[in-house]
Amino acid sequence: MADRLPDKETRARQPLSAARFKATPEFDNFRRGMIELLKVSKPELDARVRVAREASPRFGNPNAAGRKKLRSE
Secondary structure, three states, X not given: OHHHOOOOOOOOXXXXXXXXXXXXXXXXXXXXHHHHHXXXXXXXXXXXXXXXXXXXXXXXOOXXXXXXXXXXX
């Protein structure tokens, strides 16, 4: 990673090539996580989403962050 140090004139870092990006530990961790996620069957994924939604502290709270305001007509 020493070769990605900022350029002395522009102080900008050199962008990573695709091959070097794929060799980073962060990408490897992301790739392993996505492989595990994609192994889940549709019914199992639906069940996991349902359980996570019901366990969410925002479940049933109309004032929770990310909720749309209700129109009062």
